[in-house]
Amino acid sequence: MLNKNELLGRVERSIEAGRTSAKTSQGRSQIDCITICTEGFAEPGYDDPKSGVIAFGNWNNVTRYDGHEFHVIDDAPGRVASLLEKLGVELDWSDEWTICEGCHKAVRTQANSYRWRPSYADDGCGSILCHECIKADPTDYLQSLEGDSRRCVTIDLNLEAAGYKLLAGDFENGLYGGQADRPELIAEALREQGVERFIFHLDSTGQFDLSFSVWVHESEFDLIDREEFESTPVSGVDPAVQMQKALADASAKMAATDGRIKVAKCDLDSGTARVRVVSVEDFVAGKALNF
Numbered sequence: 001m002l003n004k005n006e007l008l009g010r011v012e013r014s015i016e017a018g019r020t021s022a023k024t025s026q027g028r029s030q031i032d033c034i035t036i037c038t039e040g041f042a043e044p045g046y047d048d049p050k051s052g053v054i055a056f057g058n059w060n061n062v063t064r065y066d067g068h069e070f071h072v073i074d075d076a077p078g079r080v081a082s083l084l085e086k087l088g089v090e091l092d093w094s095d096e097w098t099i100c101e102g103c104h105k106a107v108r109t110q111a112n113s114y115r116w117r118p119s120y121a122d123d124g125c126g127s128i129l130c131h132e133c134i135k136a137d138p139t140d141y142l143q144s145l146e147g148d149s150r151r152c153v154t155i156d157l158n159l160e161a162a163g164y165k166l167l168a169g170d171f172e173n174g175l176y177g178g179q180a181d182r183p184e185l186i187a188e189a190l191r192e193q194g195v196e197r198f199i200f201h202l203d204s205t206g207q208f209d210l211s212f213s214v215w216v217h218e219s220e221f222d223l224i225d226r227e228e229f230e231s232t233p234v235s236g237v238d239p240a241v242q243m244q245k246a247l248a249d250a251s252a253k254m255a256a257t258d259g260r261i262k263v264a265k266c267d268l269d270s271g272t273a274r275v276r277v278v279s280v281e282d283f284v285a286g287k288a289l290n291f
Helices: 004-021 025-032 076-086 131-136 139-145 183-192 226-231 239-255 280-284
Strands: 035-037 054-057 062-065 070-074 090-093 097-099 106-108 120-122 128-130 164-174 198-205 209-217 262-267 272-277
Touching (some): 004 076, 025 062, 025 076, 054 076, 120 131, 164 198, 164 239
Antiparallel strands (some): 035 054, 062 070, 262 272
């Protein structure tokens, strides 16, 4: 059995061989963008591969559409993928994973189920920290979320130990009707009482809805008039009603639009939809919603 250094040597040679044999600049670019991770997974629920090596990349062969079907014009990415798999390397997709800046472990950045929640923090500048690194000292992470109604805690942390107290839970937002609680209205109600050190926590996610809670730092918890808070409206326009309006708008616009493949994007804030015609090539390539 190869040791890790020997394995990494073979991985490097396989990648270089694929790059050399690539027939297109796109194929070479995909191979050049392969990222190797040797520290394992930080993502909950994943076991490290026996080889100890994970590779992220775009493993699709390069194709060209002739108006009727797709033809492979460069199979180098797929051949590299096969070589790496034979070496025991675990393959994942580069548009779904990244590497933690702290421990250099693999972190998933795109959902793989309806109940998935991010197990990392993004500083907005491209720097990612996994939940393991954050748990070592969550102070900066939590303080960065205070007073923010657009972001929330998605990592399992002991908020009480970090100095926060649960103010209210069981808030819901979704498409099942009546799930219209809005973090920005909750934030406004707290600021009206002089509370700034509050954070939102994502409690659960489903296919069409989510639930969340709001926590207040113990230094400001006594400022809250609970009776006043509980009597303040914190629900907005029902997303289920807005979706019905948007779907009706989409249906009408699609009926009035010429083209074989039509794609609609619904806007729940306005209850309207945008519709456009897409090519078969863009549809298959997953570019249909890029508008």
